Amino acid sequence: MEPTKKTLLQFRDMKQQKEKITVLTAYDYPTARLVEQAGMDMILIGDSLGMVVLGYDSTVPVTMEDMLHHAKAVRRGAAQTFLVVDMPFMSYNISTAEAIRNAGRLMQEGGADAVKLEGGETIAATAAAIVRAGIPVMGHIGLTPQTATQLGGFKVQGRDRAAAESLLRDARAIERAGAFAITLEAMPQQLAAYITAGLSIPTIGIGAGPECDGQVLVLHDLIGLFPRFVPKFVKQYAQLSANIVEACRQYQQEVRQGAFPAAEHCFNMNAELLAGLLDD
Numbered sequence: 001m002e003p004t005k006k007t008l009l010q011f012r013d014m015k016q017q018k019e020k021i022t023v024l025t026a027y028d029y030p031t032a033r034l035v036e037q038a039g040m041d042m043i044l045i046g047d048s049l050g051m052v053v054l055g056y057d058s059t060v061p062v063t064m065e066d067m068l069h070h071a072k073a074v075r076r077g078a079a080q081t082f083l084v085v086d087m088p089f090m091s092y093n094i095s096t097a098e099a100i101r102n103a104g105r106l107m108q109e110g111g112a113d114a115v116k117l118e119g120g121e122t123i124a125a126t127a128a129a130i131v132r133a134g135i136p137v138m139g140h141i142g143l144t145p146q147t148a149t150q151l152g153g154f155k156v157q158g159r160d161r162a163a164a165e166s167l168l169r170d171a172r173a174i175e176r177a178g179a180f181a182i183t184l185e186a187m188p189q190q191l192a193a194y195i196t197a198g199l200s201i202p203t204i205g206i207g208a209g210p211e212c213d214g215q216v217l218v219l220h221d222l223i224g225l226f227p228r229f230v231p232k233f234v235k236q237y238a239q240l241s242a243n244i245v246e247a248c249r250q251y252q253q254e255v256r257q258g259a260f261p262a263a264e265h266c267f268n269m270n271a272e273l274l275a276g277l278l279d280d
Contacts (some may be wrong), residue, residue: 011082023040040081053220092123139182145185181201
């Protein structure tokens, strides 16, 4: 039986019923198919693809065209899973009209079911305008990679009282803006639990402890395909990098030794036809 795409109402019901929401990233067609087969509630096409699959040092260089390209591929691979697509750096910061236009492109062209914006009080008005335009919005507070430089780097946020109170205000502003959910990244688990309990919309945690209404991880982190950097909050359920390297080395060795391709990997021609060709 094919999975049935969840709705915004179902996500809110899952929070009320304390049923955890499961989210993974996917950046292309084959991984999207696998994530959907695994039965995830939601797929995030994160701008983390800039680092994970495009090799950038941050998410800042990622463009709208990058996000659209990957969103289309993921949608083809996961037709029955709710897709959230990140709005990349500067795609929603210049004007409200441009933000709505770009969010609309991710829906119309990319096949998104919702978009995700980083920031709290400072982007709440923009988020509200996008929601009024009929586009579901997920918020994202705490460690916000697009503005990590302003935050002092990729560090845990909300450790002191002032910072914690600021994040609480951010969460409430995003809820008031009409967002259907909010990502909480890299903050003390106690603070994330407090924010989660105080919101009517689901929280999706990444490095924010177990009390969030759901969890999200980058697929490549989870399966050990991005050894360049493994955050503290990641649990690796597989180590595929080593397996892939070893498979490539075995292939190289067999090619050099003449062991591959073997007979079972080859196609054959009718002997009489071959003889006729050789006679010519």
